[in-house]
Amino acid sequence: MEALKAGVRAPEFELNATPDQRIKLSDFHGQRVILVFYPADWSPVCGDQLALYNELRDEFAKHKAMCIGISVDGAWCHAAFRENRGYKLALLSDFEPKGQVARDYGVYRSREGLSERALFVIDEEGVIRWAYVSPIGINPGADGILKALEEMDRSTS
Amino acid sequence: MSLAKPVDDNDHVLGASDAAVTLVEYGDFQCPHCRAAHFYLKNVLATMGNDLRFVFRHMPLSQIHPMAQLAAEAAEAAGAQGEFWPMHDAIYENQDLLSPALLTRLAQRLGLGMQQFADDVGSHRFLAKVKEDFMGAVRSGAVGTPSFFINGEPYEGSFDDESLIDALRFAAQARAPHAAKGLHVRGPRAH
Numbered sequence: 001m002e003a004l005k006a007g008v009r010a011p012e013f014e015l016n017a018t019p020d021q022r023i024k025l026s027d028f029h030g031q032r033v034i035l036v037f038y039p040a041d042w043s044p045v046c047g048d049q050l051a052l053y054n055e056l057r058d059e060f061a062k063h064k065a066m067c068i069g070i071s072v073d074g075a076w077c078h079a080a081f082r083e084n085r086g087y088k089l090a091l092l093s094d095f096e097p098k099g100q101v102a103r104d105y106g107v108y109r110s111r112e113g114l115s116e117r118a119l120f121v122i123d124e125e126g127v128i129r130w131a132y133v134s135p136i137g138i139n140p141g142a143d144g145i146l147k148a149l150e151e152m153d154r155s156t157s
Numbered sequence: 158m159s160l161a162k163p164v165d166d167n168d169h170v171l172g173a174s175d176a177a178v179t180l181v182e183y184g185d186f187q188c189p190h191c192r193a194a195h196f197y198l199k200n201v202l203a204t205m206g207n208d209l210r211f212v213f214r215h216m217p218l219s220q221i222h223p224m225a226q227l228a229a230e231a232a233e234a235a236g237a238q239g240e241f242w243p244m245h246d247a248i249y250e251n252q253d254l255l256s257p258a259l260l261t262r263l264a265q266r267l268g269l270g271m272q273q274f275a276d277d278v279g280s281h282r283f284l285a286k287v288k289e290d291f292m293g294a295v296r297s298g299a300v301g302t303p304s305f306f307i308n309g310e311p312y313e314g315s316f317d318d319e320s321l322i323d324a325l326r327f328a329a330q331a332r333a334p335h336a337a338k339g340l341h342v343r344g345p346r347a348h
């Protein structure tokens with residue numbers, strides 16, 4: 001399965017952010033979205049990665065971007081995970097049908113039933129401007145995201 | 158990814174600027190792994206002596222470590238009074254008790270001017286410096302704490318003292334062709 005690349009329209013989705021709240025990608029029209037696919041709640045690498053992005057929310061906001069995590073875990077699992085780690089990022093549940101959004105973005109690992117560790121930076125019009133799939137055990141950090149956002153700032157100004 | 162910001166006068170540095178090897182740590186005062194690294198680093202500094210320059214920069218993950226940012230600012234406030242390293246050590250050595258009250262007690266114990274310390278911490282005088290360190294970490298590809306860079310290159314190995322000393326000696330020899338001949342003058346310990 002090949003991940004979607006820059007220049008492609010980001011596939012629409014509607015997923016639970018909390019047990020009783022659903023979020024659509026198109027809700028963010030006019031804003032930039034950093035979509036962070038990660039394999040699973042609770043594994044240590046994801047925790048560090050999300051902690052870093054959580055820390056950078058203000059920095060992302062300077063570039064008019066909102067960071068959203070997405071994994072195949074259920075909404076109640078996400079709720080417990082967010083509370084335990086003190087995260088403020090929204091975490092979406094790609095839970096039913098399982099991994100459908102990850103499949104749409106070309107980052108589902110059907111053997112393990114998990115998504116890749118993948119980053120998509122989506123512009124105000126819903127077009128993917130930067131895509132990156134990290135080796136699954138490696139935290140991709142935030143430098144690539146920031147560079148992509150700065151590049152977008154330059155091309156719009 | 159290499160260290161984005163070179164070591165400069167704004168950094169907290171132990172050891173000589175012409176040391177054969179420079180170790181930069183991005184750390185968080187509330188991170189248990191950084192605390193463990195702190196004790197290993199004591200040994201590393203003592204063993205490496207004048208061959209090592211050590212730099213500490215802040216990477217407080219404040220959403221998950223609610224005291225980390227304040228502790229970093231308090232260490233900077235102590236630094237403004239010439240006591241960065243004693244404060245740095247004292248915070249790690251009392252990490253299990255970390256609280257605003259502890260930071261005040263440590264400042265008192267170090268004999269800091271308490272009005273100045275309270276003003277600097279209360280007005281977040283060093284917030285911007287801590288944030289600048291944090292962004293430098295992110296731009297260097299650091300993803301968590303502690304993150305180490307040896308002569309500007311990321312060190313991915315284990316941070317126990319033996320592993321660090323091995324890596325630092327290797328880097329020192331790679332940089333200084335005469336180091337292997339044992340021509341060093343041993344000076345006072347850096348720490």
